[in-house]
Amino acid sequence: MTHINILDPGASPLDYYGFELRRLREAAGLTQRQLGDVLNYTGSLVGQIETARKVPTLEFSERADAALGSDGLLSRLVELVLRNQLPTWFRQVAELQSRAVEICSFETHMVHGLLQTEAYARAVLGALDDTGLDDRTAVRLARQRIFEKEEPPVFWAILSEAVLYQEIGGPVTMREQLGHLLGFKDNPRINIQVLPFKSGAHAGLQGSFDLYRFESDPAIVYTEGYGGSGHPTANRATIKKCSLRYDHLQAAALSLRDSAEMIRCVMEDRYGEQRDVA
Numbered sequence: 001m002t003h004i005n006i007l008d009p010g011a012s013p014l015d016y017y018g019f020e021l022r023r024l025r026e027a028a029g030l031t032q033r034q035l036g037d038v039l040n041y042t043g044s045l046v047g048q049i050e051t052a053r054k055v056p057t058l059e060f061s062e063r064a065d066a067a068l069g070s071d072g073l074l075s076r077l078v079e080l081v082l083r084n085q086l087p088t089w090f091r092q093v094a095e096l097q098s099r100a101v102e103i104c105s106f107e108t109h110m111v112h113g114l115l116q117t118e119a120y121a122r123a124v125l126g127a128l129d130d131t132g133l134d135d136r137t138a139v140r141l142a143r144q145r146i147f148e149k150e151e152p153p154v155f156w157a158i159l160s161e162a163v164l165y166q167e168i169g170g171p172v173t174m175r176e177q178l179g180h181l182l183g184f185k186d187n188p189r190i191n192i193q194v195l196p197f198k199s200g201a202h203a204g205l206q207g208s209f210d211l212y213r214f215e216s217d218p219a220i221v222y223t224e225g226y227g228g229s230g231h232p233t234a235n236r237a238t239i240k241k242c243s244l245r246y247d248h249l250q251a252a253a254l255s256l257r258d259s260a261e262m263i264r265c266v267m268e269d270r271y272g273e274q275r276d277v278a
Contacts, residue, residue: 007052013084014052017077022050024068039063055085055135058142082142085135093222093230096212097153098146104156104211104246106195106204109166111177112157114144115184115192120177123169147190155190158249160204161197164266171271178267185260193253194262203248211242219243 009019025035025046032050033043041060048054056064061074068074086094097103097114105112110124122137146152167174184190195202210222221242222232233239254262 007050012052013077013080014055017056017074017081018050018052020070020073020077021046021056021064024064024070024073025050028068035064035067038067055138056081057138058082058145079142079145082139085139090230092232093210094143096220096222096232097143099214099217100153100212101151101215102154102156102213104158104213106158106208106210106246106249107163108160108204108208110163110168111159111181113140114146114155115157115181115190116140117173117177117180119169119173123173152189156193156246156250157191158193158195158204158246158253160195161262164194164263165270175267175271178263178271181263182260182267185256191256192259192263193250193256194259195249195253196262199252202252203245209242209245211239211246 007015007019007022009016025032028035030038031043032046036043036046039046039060040063045054045060049056049060056074056078058075058078061078064070065072065074083091083094103114105114111120113121116124118137118141121140122133125136125140126133147155164178169177181192184192195204207223212220212222214220218234218236219239220232220234221238222230224230253259
């Protein structure tokens with residue numbers, strides 16, 4: 001007789017999800033393998049999710065809801081599960097991103113997580129540690145769902161020109177990532193500017209930062225440091241200084257149209273098809 005893992009649904013959002021998935025599957029009279037066949041996943045994966053050994057994705061959850069007639073329960077739960085998988089210090093930032101009506105970001109060395117492709121995100125997250133990489137990548141990509149809300153935030157992203165040349169994940173990944181950025185050029189809510197090398201000394205020399213603005217709450221500035229820690233602050237003086245810095249960075253950056261043209265040129269000249277074959 002196969003041993004059935006008994007989950008405590010109150011132990012964590014992941015345990016609760018697994019408990020509910022098993023309950024729904026058994027109510028439908030399906031084995032793990034049968035449900036996997038219906039969802040186009042393996043029965044083993046279904047079992048790992050049911051026993052809280054694997055983090056479910058949004059796609060898995062949507063398929064399972066449709067197959068089990070669960071009225072979107074798993075799709076709603078998966079957002080809680082994925083947010084809970086974030087490092088403790090970053091959960092507050094994910095909450096800020098989900099509530100913000102405007103996000104202003106300046107990045108010096110890589111594409112912002114909210115704009116990363118799957119391959120690029122995997123390369124970034126796996127640079128020093130590839131344990132649980134599939135799950136950590138899925139969690140990062142799930143944060144991008146804020147742009148699917150009925151009223152998504154307005155996102156301003158200023159990228160240093162260096163971001164376009166820092167080859168993360170190889171030329172194929174970079175070409176895909178830059179092409180992904182170009183895909184936003186007609187989206188008025190996602191605006192991408194490049195700060196060119198020729199701008200010289202600029203207002204962002206102290207490093208990357210994010211500025212979150214809300215409907216009624218005070219704005220918050222967020223910076224990251226080494227050692228897996230983030231630093232959000234609502235200090236009025238800091239907000240004022242960073243807002244001014246961002247205004248100067250936008251003034252020094254290329255226009256939206258010229259930024260898209262630079263991204264396209266780098267994508268084709270540096271990461272063109274001839275490099276992809278190598």
